Amino acid sequence: MQLILHLARLFCRGTALALVLLALALGLAGLGGAFSDRLDVANHFAPIWLVLGLAGALLAALVSRHSERWALVVMGALAVLAHGGLMAPELIAAQTRKLDPGPATLKVMQFNVWASNDDPKEALDWVLAEDPDVLFVEEGGGSAWPLIGPLRRLYPFVVSCVGNTRPCDTWIFSKKKMIARGGVYDRERPLSVAWATLADPKGPFTVVATHYVWPIPAGAQQAQSRRLAEMLGGFDKKAMIVAGDFNSTPWSWSLRRQDKRFGLERRTLALPSWPSGSFTRLLKAPFPFMPIDHLYAGRQWKTVSVKRGPHLGSDHRPVVITLRRE
Numbered sequence: 001m002q003l004i005l006h007l008a009r010l011f012c013r014g015t016a017l018a019l020v021l022l023a024l025a026l027g028l029a030g031l032g033g034a035f036s037d038r039l040d041v042a043n044h045f046a047p048i049w050l051v052l053g054l055a056g057a058l059l060a061a062l063v064s065r066h067s068e069r070w071a072l073v074v075m076g077a078l079a080v081l082a083h084g085g086l087m088a089p090e091l092i093a094a095q096t097r098k099l100d101p102g103p104a105t106l107k108v109m110q111f112n113v114w115a116s117n118d119d120p121k122e123a124l125d126w127v128l129a130e131d132p133d134v135l136f137v138e139e140g141g142g143s144a145w146p147l148i149g150p151l152r153r154l155y156p157f158v159v160s161c162v163g164n165t166r167p168c169d170t171w172i173f174s175k176k177k178m179i180a181r182g183g184v185y186d187r188e189r190p191l192s193v194a195w196a197t198l199a200d201p202k203g204p205f206t207v208v209a210t211h212y213v214w215p216i217p218a219g220a221q222q223a224q225s226r227r228l229a230e231m232l233g234g235f236d237k238k239a240m241i242v243a244g245d246f247n248s249t250p251w252s253w254s255l256r257r258q259d260k261r262f263g264l265e266r267r268t269l270a271l272p273s274w275p276s277g278s279f280t281r282l283l284k285a286p287f288p289f290m291p292i293d294h295l296y297a298g299r300q301w302k303t304v305s306v307k308r309g310p311h312l313g314s315d316h317r318p319v320v321i322t323l324r325r326e
Contacts, residue, residue, distance in 0.1 A: 009063055012059060012062075012063040013060070013063050013064050013068070015056075015059060016056045016057075016059040016060035016063065016064060016072055017056075017060075017072060018056070019052045019053065019055055019056025019059065019076075020053055020056035020057060020060065020072050020075040020076040020079060021075070022049075022052060023049045023050070023052045023053030023056060023076065023079035023080075023083070024053065024075050024076075024078055024079040024082070026042045026045075026049045026079075026083075027049060027053070027078070027079045027081075027082025027083050028082065029042050030042045030043040030046065030049075030082065030083070030086060031082065033252065033253040033254075034253050036218075037218035037219050037222050037254065038218040040215070040218070040252050040253045040254055041215050041216055041218055043086055043249070043251055043252045043253065044215055044248070044249045044251075044252050044290065045290075046083040046086050046087055046249070046251045047083075047087065047289055047290075048289075049079065049083050050079070050080055050083035050084055050087070052079075053076045053077075053079030053080045053083065054076065054080050056072065056075075056076045056079075057072065057073045057075075057076025057077060057079075057080070058076075060072030060073055060076065061073055086251040087251045090250040090251055090269060090270045090291075091270050093269050093270075094269035094270035094271075097269060097303075099303055099304060099305060099306075100302035100303060100304050100324055101304075102302065102304065102324045103304075103324060104304040104305070104322035104323060104324055105323065105324050105325050106133050106134065106301075106322070106323045106324075106325065107130075107131070107132045107133050107134075107320065107321075107322045107323075108132055108133065108134045108135070108136070108207075108241060108243065108295065108320070108321050108322075108323065109127065109130060109132040109134075109135045109136065109318055109319065109320050109321075110136045110243040110244065110245075110268075110293050110294075110295050110318065110319045110321075111123075111127070111135070111136065111137055111138075111293075111309075111314070111316065111318035111319070112137075112138040112139050112211070112245040112293060112314060112315075112316035113137055113138070113139055113140055113144040113147055113148075113312075113313075113314050113316075114139050114143075114144060114313070114314035114315050114316060115139045115140075115141050115142030115143060115144055115169065116142060116143050116144075116315075117142075117143045117144040117147070117312075117313040117314050118143065118277075118278070118313045119312065119313030120143065120144055120145075120146040120147040120313060121146065121147075122312055122313060123144075123147050123312035123313050123314065124146070124147045124150055124151070126309065126310070126312055126318075127147070127151070127318070128154070130309075130320055132320065133174070133175045133176065134172065134173070134174050134175070134176070134198070134207055134241070135151070135155070135171075135172070135173040135174075136171070136172055136207075136209040136243040136244060136295075137151075137170070137171040137172075137173070137209070138169065138170050138171075138192075138209070138210075138211040138244060138245045139169050139211070139245075139314075140169045140170070140171050141168075141169040144314075148171065151171075151173050152173075155173035155174060155175065156174075156175065156177075157173070157174040157175070157176065157177060157178040157181075157196070157198075158171065158172070158173050158174070159171070159172050159178060159181040159182070159183060159194050159195070159196050160172075160183060160194055161183040161184060161185045161192045161193055161194040161209070161211075162183045162184070162185040168183075168185045168192065169192070169211075170183070170185075170192045170193065170194050170209050170210065170211050170244075171194060171209065172194045172195070172196050172207060172209050174196060174198055174207070176198040176199055176200060177198065177199040178196040178197065178198060178199075179197050179198070179199050179204060180196065180197040181194075181195065181196040181197070182194075182195055182196075183195060184231070190213050190220060190224065191210075191224050191227055191228070192210060192211045193208060193209070193210045193228060193231065194208070194209045194210075195207065195208045195209070195235075197235075200239075200325070202239075202300075202325050203239065205236075205238075205239035205240060205241070205298075205300075206235040206236065206239075206240050206241075207240070207241045207242075207243075208228075208232065208235075208240070208241070208242040208243070208244075209242075209243055209244050210224075210228055210242070210243075210244035210245075210246070211244055211245045212224050212225070212244070212245065212246045212247045212248065213247065214247050215247060215248060215252070215254065221247065221248060221254065222254055222257075225254065225257070225258045225261065226261070229258070229261040229262055232262060232263075232264075237263055237264060237298045238298045238299060238300050239297075239298045239300040239301065239325065240264060240296075240297070240298045241295065241296070241297050241298070241301070241323075242262065242264060242295070242296040242297075243293075243294065243295040243296070244293070244294070245292060245293050245316065246258075246292055246293070246294050247292050248292060248294075249290055249291055249292060250266075250269070250270065250291055250294075255294075262296055264296035264297060264298055265296065265297060265298075265299070266294055266295070266296050267295050267296065267297055267303050267306060267321055267323075268291065268293065268294045268295050268306060268319055268321070269306075270291060271291050271293075271306065271308055271319060272287075272288040272289050272290055272291050272308075272317075273288050273290070273291060273292060273293040273308060273316050273317045273318075273319055274288050274290045274292050274293070274315060274316050274317070275288060275289075275290070275315050275316075276288050276311045276314060276315055276316055276317045277311045277313070277314070277315060278315075285315075288308075288316075288317055292316075293316060293317075293319050295319065295321050297321075297323060300325050300326050301323040301324070301325055301326075302323065302324045302325075302326060303321065303322075303323060304322040304323060304324050305320075305321070305322045306319070306320075306321050307319070307320050308320075
């Protein structure tokens with residue numbers, strides 16, 4: 001019995017050491033994300049590394065002894081500080097944000113409906129019940145097509161990411177008249193963008209939908225961001241709205257650079273949208289923990305409310321934002 005307890009103690013000490021070393025190493029590597037896109041990949045998972053560092057420190061405090069205990073606790077605390085420091089600005093901004101109490105004049109929805117959506121009817125019913133004025137959709141093909149077909153009939157104005165000649169799976173649906181529209185779909189230098197300039201009593205404004213690749217391998221997503229920022233420069237940004245699945249979290253250096261590059265205010269602060277439900281055949285998410293669906297808006301728009309929708313057959317949750325135009 002004593003041997004079993006001794007072996008269990010050794011296992012727990014080894015586990016604590018592995019957890020704090022992994023969390024601390026990734027925390028230090030993440031700091032290098034300010035200079036390296038490859039190192040920045042680790043920062044997208046900062047909440048996970050923070051939990052691992054905290055768990056390792058707590059386990060070490062329980063099972064380790066003397067100097068070993070203090071060394072592991074200190075390393076775990078440093079890991080928590082490293083990852084927490086990256087996340088803190090976003091979390092503080094979300095807590096201190098002041099919403100506008102005035103009446104909403106525009107309701108927009110961002111939703112990656114997922115090409116493997118297992119309940120497109122429920123998703124369609126929920127979207128129609130929310131009744132957004134402008135709907136941004138990604139992955140609107142495959143199993144999600146039963147959602148896209150009715151939306152094309154119900155919304156008077158529609159554009160996909162290659163304009164009107166060849167549809168693809170990034171869409172904008174609008175109640176407001178599209179006085180200009182277009183899109184880009186580039187497979188060689190991956191980029192999926194749909195855009196439209198909408199009529200409005202206070203003056204026309206441009207809306208843009210996009211879908212970025214994953215941050216791995218590093219470099220391609222950052223290239224998309226630079227290319228889209230250059231494209232946005234050709235429009236008036238005062239009342240512009242940009243939304244999409246950016247596959248990038250707000251505690252990455254990549255998204256921080258994009259926030260500055262776009263010259264717009266990101267209205268989705270610390271709002272996890274992925275993963276949701278059974279996002280692979282083997283894994284099911286109890287709750288989303290990665291904010292990767294974002295919406296940006298120009299200074300003429302005031303944020304009235306921001307909310308995350310329920311699980312609707314997609315591996316992403318929808319995001320609904322109501323705005324008021326000054």
